[in-house]
Amino acid sequence: MENMKKTARVRLSLIFLFVACLSLPAHAVDPAKILQADLNRIFADSRLADAQLGVEIYSLDRSEIVYEKNPSKLFMPASNNKIVTSAVALVRLGPDYRFKTNILADGPVADGALNGNLIVAGFGDPFSSTRFEPKDPFRAFREWAAKLKELGIRAIKGSMIGDGSAFEEKAYGRGWEWDDLSEGYAAPVSALQFNENLVWLDIAPGLKPGSVASIKMEPLAAYFAVENKVTTDGGKIPAHIEVSRSQINDSAVVSGSVPLGGAAVSRSVAVMYPVRYYLSAFKQLLSEEGIDVSNCDIGESRGTRTQPASLLWTHSSPPLSELITAAMKLSLNLSNETLVRVLGLEIRGEGSFARGKEVVEETLDQMGVGKDGYSYADGSGLSRLNLVSPSALVRILKFMHHHPNSRYFFDALPIAGVDGTLAARMKRTKAEKNVHAKTGTYAHASALSGYVKTADGEMLAFSIIANNFLSSKDAAEYVQDKALARLAVFSRNANAKAKSVVQRTP
Numbered sequence: 001m002e003n004m005k006k007t008a009r010v011r012l013s014l015i016f017l018f019v020a021c022l023s024l025p026a027h028a029v030d031p032a033k034i035l036q037a038d039l040n041r042i043f044a045d046s047r048l049a050d051a052q053l054g055v056e057i058y059s060l061d062r063s064e065i066v067y068e069k070n071p072s073k074l075f076m077p078a079s080n081n082k083i084v085t086s087a088v089a090l091v092r093l094g095p096d097y098r099f100k101t102n103i104l105a106d107g108p109v110a111d112g113a114l115n116g117n118l119i120v121a122g123f124g125d126p127f128s129s130t131r132f133e134p135k136d137p138f139r140a141f142r143e144w145a146a147k148l149k150e151l152g153i154r155a156i157k158g159s160m161i162g163d164g165s166a167f168e169e170k171a172y173g174r175g176w177e178w179d180d181l182s183e184g185y186a187a188p189v190s191a192l193q194f195n196e197n198l199v200w201l202d203i204a205p206g207l208k209p210g211s212v213a214s215i216k217m218e219p220l221a222a223y224f225a226v227e228n229k230v231t232t233d234g235g236k237i238p239a240h241i242e243v244s245r246s247q248i249n250d251s252a253v254v255s256g257s258v259p260l261g262g263a264a265v266s267r268s269v270a271v272m273y274p275v276r277y278y279l280s281a282f283k284q285l286l287s288e289e290g291i292d293v294s295n296c297d298i299g300e301s302r303g304t305r306t307q308p309a310s311l312l313w314t315h316s317s318p319p320l321s322e323l324i325t326a327a328m329k330l331s332l333n334l335s336n337e338t339l340v341r342v343l344g345l346e347i348r349g350e351g352s353f354a355r356g357k358e359v360v361e362e363t364l365d366q367m368g369v370g371k372d373g374y375s376y377a378d379g380s381g382l383s384r385l386n387l388v389s390p391s392a393l394v395r396i397l398k399f400m401h402h403h404p405n406s407r408y409f410f411d412a413l414p415i416a417g418v419d420g421t422l423a424a425r426m427k428r429t430k431a432e433k434n435v436h437a438k439t440g441t442y443a444h445a446s447a448l449s450g451y452v453k454t455a456d457g458e459m460l461a462f463s464i465i466a467n468n469f470l471s472s473k474d475a476a477e478y479v480q481d482k483a484l485a486r487l488a489v490f491s492r493n494a495n496a497k498a499k500s501v502v503q504r505t506p
Helices: 002-022 031-043 078-092 139-150 274-288 320-329 333-348 353-366 390-402 406-412 473-488
Strands: 052-059 064-069 098-105 118-122 160-163 198-204 214-218 225-233 240-245 251-259 265-270 298-301 310-319 436-442 445-453 459-467
Touching (some): 031 064, 052 390, 078 353, 078 406, 098 139, 118 274, 139 274, 139 310, 198 251, 240 265, 274 298, 310 320, 320 333, 390 406
Parallel strands (some): 118 160
Antiparallel strands (some): 098 118, 240 251, 436 445
């Protein structure tokens, strides 16, 4: 009987406690704790169980960490390294910085002819590309042809010389893998650049099964030599293309198959000799514009000239802010590699990666990022020798958020569901059109860092990096996107109506 009375008293006490909890004020429920629990579940996705995962989420409005997981550990950032390079370039060079190209002549003009050499001295202008507006890689050359005519030059009797001595001769990043070097995304760095130092191959099926496919080269059709071994497949096998580039000249063997009736397959291939490629394009354009270059050889100089040359004019590129936007949204490697060397040239007087790296490290120190938070091996993130912590990336994002050039940095980042490398991600969630962030992807590594606004309008900076996982990149991206969708509906108001985060599992 006594035991029954004790049990009844305990039950009564529990009921009173339950009623008391229900009557607690709303502020007693901590939405931040609920968010942290939700994020813990999201980041515990079984497909990333074998991964190293690092996360930091920081409130820029409240100056506090919202969530963290291994924030100080070092990870391979892939193209998140572009955040480092582009941020430093905007801080040290400024959004209005313009790349220069000098056009010179070392002979007199008589009877409509330049009796000497036409010399082009470059300083890294990357804008002659199909991926920069107005998407005409020959645009500057057209302007130059008109200027030559204004100077009375209708023929060039000497040679066309490209001077790329503003940059060091070392053309590749430290740690770049040998089997990447023929790919367009690993194009060599040079002070003279035409179409990002790559050619595009458009490979279309033939008219019947077994027939040879057609290959069209752009934007310079006759420069790159291709041996075509691609056949047309009559079945439903997806296109499979292999490009084997020569190691001694600008040529390649293209093999594989494309399905009958299928769309053309596009592949980019890096050229081996950027200055020669640049001059070939310039020479072709001058010929098309009616300037006689039929007897012109093309050659490269490293700043040494046999006779004095006179400056005809200096060409200025569009502003750096436009380059940063394209380079970040499209994740262009060459543009970021160029920026490191320009930082070295403009601030240390030497267009080398080593001098540019000094500027990067100096600027990161000013941002509050210590050397224990990163290892900077190249400007683009292509090298697997790059390392950075989520905390270091968030510090850079925080610094740029408060910097006078913050608008240019923020606007350059891909927007979820809208453009760039995030165009197809986070659709139909509150993160769409909200998240501004840089992606980073290669085998077994995925990173996403940037900004997201909560349901209350609170601005958060975040970095989410996964390394060494065996699942597909889609699994890593799903986890990143789900976390950001959750952050986008987060409210610190405990009375706010709960919102579900609905996403399809890939």
